[in-house]
Amino acid sequence: MSLDVNIVLKGRGLFGGAVEGEALSTRKYFGFTHGVDPATGEVVDERHEWRGLNLKGKILVYPFGKSSSSGALWIIETVRQGNAPLAIINVEAEAITGGGCLLAEMLYRTSIVLIDKLDKDPCEIIKSGDLVCANGQTGVVEILKGGRRA
C-alpha cells in the first residue's frame, strides 16, 4: 500500500492491524452508548454534530469517549451487525473503548483499529474526508489531506 503521504503522526497503537479509509472527525466527545444505532451504523446522538452520519467503514477521530460504562456492548453489537468503523483515533482512548474493541474481536473476530496519544492533536489535524492509513500495531497514522491519492 503506498500513499502520497502529507502528514505522519505517531501515537500509541492499542489494538488491531493496518487499515485505510475516510476520516470522520470531530472535536466533541463521542460515546457509542445511545450514540450509534448498531443495526445501521448511523449516529443517533441528538446532541452530536455527527447526528445522521454513518460510522460504517470510517476512521473515527474524536478526542475522548463519554457517557455510559456499557459502551463496549454498543461497540460489540455494531461489530456483530457488520456496521463497525474501521478505526478509532482518540486523544486518549478509555478502557471502555479499548475493552469494546478487545471483546468484539474475541467474540466476532473483527478488529477495530484503536490508536491514541498521538504526538499532535488528531482532532486538529485530521478533517472529515481526509484519507487516513492507521496502524494499530505501530501507532502510526498517515494522513492524505482532502482524501486524494497522488
Added chain:
Amino acid sequence: MSMKLTDEEKRMLNGDCGEAVRYSMEILVKLGNMYGAERFVEIESAHVAMSYPHFQGSIELVESFADKGGKFKLPTTSNTTHWTSNFNRWPDLPESAEHIERCRRMIAAVKKMGAILTCSCTPYYQGNLPRIGAYCSWTESSAITFANSVCGAKANRITDGLDKAAAITGKMPYFGLYLDENRKGNALVKVEYSPRNLTEYGLIGYLVGKYFGDKTPVIEGLPPNTTVNQLKVLGAAAAGSGAVPLFHAVGLTPEARTREQAFGRNKTDLEIKIGPKDIAAAAVDLSTAKSEHFDAVFLGCPHPDIAEVKYLAELLYGKRIKKGIKFWIFISTDVLLLARNLGFAQIIEESGAEFLERTCAIFFDLKKWGWKNVVTDSPKFANLLPSDPTWLDTILLDTESCIKVATVQ
C-alpha cells in the same frame, strides 16, 4: 511491554483453574498489555453490569462467561436490568416475546455466576461500600464516579465483559485511576451559585462533564453541608455528559480536604465558573420537547435513597396522578422495602404513581410504545433519553415541579 504474572496468575492463564478463569485472564492480560499495566492487583469490590439485553451481542458476551462455568470469586452486586416483575406489567404496553426472552437469558447468566442480584445503580446503598483506597471493579458510570469521588476508593471506567472477567478472577490490571499519581485534579470549577434542589446539583454535574469530560475536575464553592446523595446526582450527570470518573469537591470529598491536596503538583489554566445563568441555560439544553404535552414522568435516576422517597411521599400525599399518563419511580429493592415498611410507598402508590424496582427506563422497549415526551427531574435521564433506544424528548423540572404538572388535588 508485557505484564509480569505471578506463578498463580500463570496457572490461571494456562487453564489450570478451568476454562472460564483462563478466558477471563486472557481478556485481562490483553487489556493490561494495551494500557501498559506492569502487573495485576487483587480487587476488593465488584459490581457487574446486566445492561442492554435487547442486543443479541450483550447476551452472547455474558453467556461466553457463564457457559464456560464462570463463578464470581468475591461478593458481587449487580446493576440495573429489565427485571422479571416488569415483564408485560402494563397490558397496554406489551413487549415482544423475543425482547423478554433475551432479558431472561441475561438474568439467568449473571445469576448462574453467583451475583447478588441487587440490580441497582447504587451498590453503595446495598452494602457494597468500598473503603478509601480499595481497588474496585465496577461498571455503571455513575457508581464508578461515586466510588472514586465520594468513597475515595479506586475504580477505572471499565465496561461490560471486563467486569465479569474481574469478578471471576478477583484481579484487574494495575492502570489508570488505580495509580495515585493519576488521581490529582487538573481543571478548576468555581461554583458561584447555591443549588436549591437535587436537580440543580445534577445541572452542575452536567456542566462539569460537558466542559471537563476527560479531566479530573476540582469543584469549589459547593455548600459545606452538601450531602452524599447530592454528590451522587452531581457525579451521575458529570459521568453522563462527559466521562468524569473522578471529581474532587474541596472540603467535601476524601481526597480534597483542601484545594492544594486536590491538585497535588498539577498546575492548570483550565477554569470555568458556574453561575445562575449557566444553570438556567443547562436546564434549557436538557429540555428537548417541542410541546408541553407529556406521556410519562420518570423519577429515580440514579435510584433514590430513603430520604428522597420520604420527600416524594410528602409531595404526593393526598394528590392524584392525572389520567392518561404514567408516573414511574425507578428504585432499588432494599429502599423500596424500607419505604413500604415505613408507609411511604403506600402513600406514593395511592396517588397512582408506580415503583419499578431493579430497573431503569432505558431497558424498556419504549420506541414501540409511541410515547413522545417525558418529564424528569434527572439531568442524567434528560441527557440520555432523547437518543436511541428510547427516542423520547424531555422536559427537565425539579422534583416538586414534576409532581405539580403531573397531579390533581
